[in-house]
Each structure stands twice: as structure tokens, then as C-alpha cells.
Amino acid sequence: RLQVWRQPDGQLLLAAMVPVYAQDTPKAQLYILRSGQDIVKDIRYFWQQIFYLFLLTLLATVVISIYLSGLIARPLRQLSRTAEQIRRKKTRAIEIPDLSNRHDEIGELSLVMRDMTESLWTRLDSIEQFAADVAHELKNPLTSLKSAIETLKIVKKKSDQKQLLDILQQDVERMDRLISDISLASRLDAELSREKYAPIDVAILLKKIIHRYQTHFSDTHNIQLYLPDHDQSLLVETSEGRITQVFDNLLDNALSFSPKGGHVSVTALQKQNTITVMVDDDGPGIPMAKLDTIFDRFYSERRGNGQFGQHSGLGLAICKQIVGAVGGTIHAENKPSGGARFIVTFMATT
CATH class of the missing domain: 3.30.565.10 (Histidine kinase-like ATPase, C-terminal domain)
Structure with missing residues (x-):
């Protein structure tokens, strides 16, 4: 049987009672007393170690957070700022940073963003070229129409007038085909993206x-x-x-x-x-x-x-x-x- 007392000075006292037997009959009881100060010291030491471990974990967390902020957050912010600049200024002078030497997911992200940006500029070049080609292709029949109309005003022979009218009809039909095909070609990319x-x-x-x-x-x-x-x-x-x-x-x-x-x-x-x-x-x-x-x-x-x-x-x-x-x-x-x-x-x- 174990008992614990607290003495007037605040220290713990541990008491253990053990019965003493003689021929299977209890004859007496043996009390063993010992101060509990060693146990108190051990408990205090244990809590100190826990506190030190907590401080060490907190310090490691702060250091790792600072390191990860430089390793992950900073390049992500750099990519985000660059993408925002490209969106606002719409200029090729700004390039997405090449972080491929990192050999991690952020490096792969930078490569994907660079490829995406390059595809965007290529697409814009294609649209610009397409607009220039459309203008050129429409200009040809318009020039022919203008020439035929101007000539039609001065010719007198019926046969020449009929020939010019045939040219006008052909040019109008040609422009109609051009506009229809141009309309189809300009919508094709968007329509293909929605195809099932x-x-x-x-x-x-x-x-x-x-x-x-x-x-x-x-x-x-x-x-x-x-x-x-x-x-x-x-x-x-x-x-x-x-x-x-x-x-x-x-x-x-x-x-x-x-x-x-x-x-x-x-x-x-x-x-x-x-x-x-x-x-x-x-x-x-x-x-x-x-x-x-x-x-x-x-x-x-x-x-x-x-x-x-x-x-x-x-x-x-x-x-x-x-x-x-x-x-x-x-x-x-x-x-x-x-x-x-x-x-x-x-x-x-x-």
C-alpha cells in the first residue's frame, strides 16, 4: 500500500506499508518513508525538456517557412507578376522567367507558361496574317469590279457590255465564295474546340x-x-x-x-x-x-x-x-x- 503526503514545507513524502508475516499470520507492519523530491525534480525536468523541444520545433518551423517562402512562394510570385505584366502591357518584350533548372514542379510550370505565351503570340501572328491575306484576296475582285464598272461607262457595243457584265457577275460570285469560306475558316478553331x-x-x-x-x-x-x-x-x-x-x-x-x-x-x-x-x-x-x-x-x-x-x-x-x-x-x-x-x-x- 502506497501513500503520499505533502509536508508543511510543501515537499512530498512517500510512505509504503508492507505487512510482516510469521507462519502465514501477519504479526506486524513495516513502514518505509522516503522524500518525493526526486520525483518532483524528474517531473520538472521532463516538462523542461518538453518546453525546449517546443521552442526548437517552433524555431525549425520558422526557418523552414522562410526557406520555403524563398524556394516556392517567391518564384510563384515572380511568375504571377510577369504574367500580369504581359496581360496588361501586351508586349513581347516581357518574357516568362525560365526556371527549368529547378527540375521540379515550378520549373515545369514556367516551361508550360513560356510555351503557352509563345503559342499565344503565334496565334496572334496567325490572326494578323489571316487579316492581311483576307484584305489582299478581297482586293483582287474589288479591283476587277472597279475596272469593269469604269469600262462599262464608256463602251458602246452590246457585245462588250455583255462581256463586262459577265466579268462583274463572276467577280461578285467570287467575292461571295471568298466571304463564305473566310467566315468558315475564322470560326473553325472555336468550333473545333467545342466539338464532341x-x-x-x-x-x-x-x-x-x-x-x-x-x-x-x-x-x-x-x-x-x-x-x-x-x-x-x-x-x-x-x-x-x-x-x-x-x-x-x-x-x-x-x-x-x-x-x-x-x-x-x-x-x-x-x-x-x-x-x-x-x-x-x-x-x-x-x-x-x-x-x-x-x-x-x-x-x-x-x-x-x-x-x-x-x-x-x-x-x-x-x-x-x-x-x-x-x-x-x-x-x-x-x-x-x-x-x-x-x-x-x-x-x-x-
Whole structure:
């Protein structure tokens, strides 16, 4: 049995009582007394150590906070201030700091922000160039219209007047096509960003498109479709309306360059994880120096069987834009036997 007393001087006194037995019978009790001052000192020492540990933890927390503030918060504030300056001043003289040497998430963030800023400037350059191209393309028919109207005032012969009126009509139609295609091209980026993609069987889609073209051009061209055997599905994650627009543009282009009675073929096949669609024609082919240029906006080659100005030069540029939006590629080449071949490649989906 253990008892604790507090003496008048405030010190603790510990007492332990132990019974003394003789032949299994308690004969006496033994009291052991000891001062509790050592226990008090031990407890006081224990609380002191806890207090010192608390102070050390607090100091370490302050030091680590200051260090992290310099390591994390300061570069983040620097990136934030720079981004705000770019937003307000809209100048390329201000660049996002390159923190890639940190090799951490903040370094990756700085690289992403630099790439994003560069993409923004590139986009602005593209818009500026597009506006300049639009102005140039509209100026051509306007100049022709102005010249025809001025000449119409002074000619007297009916035949000359009719010829000038035909020119006016052609120029007006050309401007109408230009404005329609320009409107489509200017909205395309925004519309593509809102498109909802789903798996589309390119084989089934091409059958529908080719059937439509065979119905309309059976008297002038031989249009054929070649697909893999065994009705193999060719699935692509895309928008059916947009991909139809691509194939329509490529087929229209092939038909416009192919002579009457010419052969236009569409071949689709799958190799591993890619699906390739080739559109061939019997036209004159593409000049080697123009194989990449033909995908530029407003590039237009004069057809051997068509009039100048019948096309806006935006069709292939729109094709490239749509195909790129779904992660595909498009390029052109000349067939060894003559004629052009447009090759569209998509990533296959399951």
C-alpha cells in the first residue's frame, strides 16, 4: 500500500506499508518513508525538456517557412507578376522567367507558361496574317469590279457590255465564295474546340460519301473506293461532320483537277495503330516546290478545266486544320504514274 503526503514545507513524502508475516499470520507492519523530491525534480525536468523541444520545433518551423517562402512562394510570385505584366502591357518584350533548372514542379510550370505565351503570340501572328491575306484576296475582285464598272461607262457595243457584265457577275460570285469560306475558316478553331468526338467507322463513312459522289458524277468521272477485306472496321475518334468535310474537300479537289472521264480513287487501310486514307486523281500532279504550299491559306492553283477564281484557296487549309485537331496528319505527293495523291493519317481507336 502506497501513500503520499505533502509536508508543511510543501515537499512530498512517500510512505509504503508492507505487512510482516510469521507462519502465514501477519504479526506486524513495516513502514518505509522516503522524500518525493526526486520525483518532483524528474517531473520538472521532463516538462523542461518538453518546453525546449517546443521552442526548437517552433524555431525549425520558422526557418523552414522562410526557406520555403524563398524556394516556392517567391518564384510563384515572380511568375504571377510577369504574367500580369504581359496581360496588361501586351508586349513581347516581357518574357516568362525560365526556371527549368529547378527540375521540379515550378520549373515545369514556367516551361508550360513560356510555351503557352509563345503559342499565344503565334496565334496572334496567325490572326494578323489571316487579316492581311483576307484584305489582299478581297482586293483582287474589288479591283476587277472597279475596272469593269469604269469600262462599262464608256463602251458602246452590246457585245462588250455583255462581256463586262459577265466579268462583274463572276467577280461578285467570287467575292461571295471568298466571304463564305473566310467566315468558315475564322470560326473553325472555336468550333473545333467545342466539338464532341466519338468513335467513327471511317469505312462506313467513306462508303456513304463515295456513293453520293458516284451518283452525282457517274457521267463525268470514274470514282472508286478500296477498303480492307472482311469488312474490317476502321475506327477513329473524331467528329463525323468534320471528317466528312475533309473528304468532301479532297474529293472536290481531285475531281476539279481530273479530266473528264478520269479516274478518282479512295483507298483506306489500317497498319497497326494508324488508319490511312489516300485520295488519288488523274490530274497533272503538283509542282514539287508546292507540295507543302498547297495547304497554306488562300493558295489556289489554276485548274486546266476551270476558271481562275472559282475556288477560294481555303479548302486544303481547312482540311489540315481539322485533321490536326483530331491528332492526325495530311500531306500530298505525286504518283509515279501521274496525278496527285493526298494522304490522311489518323490514330486508330478501339
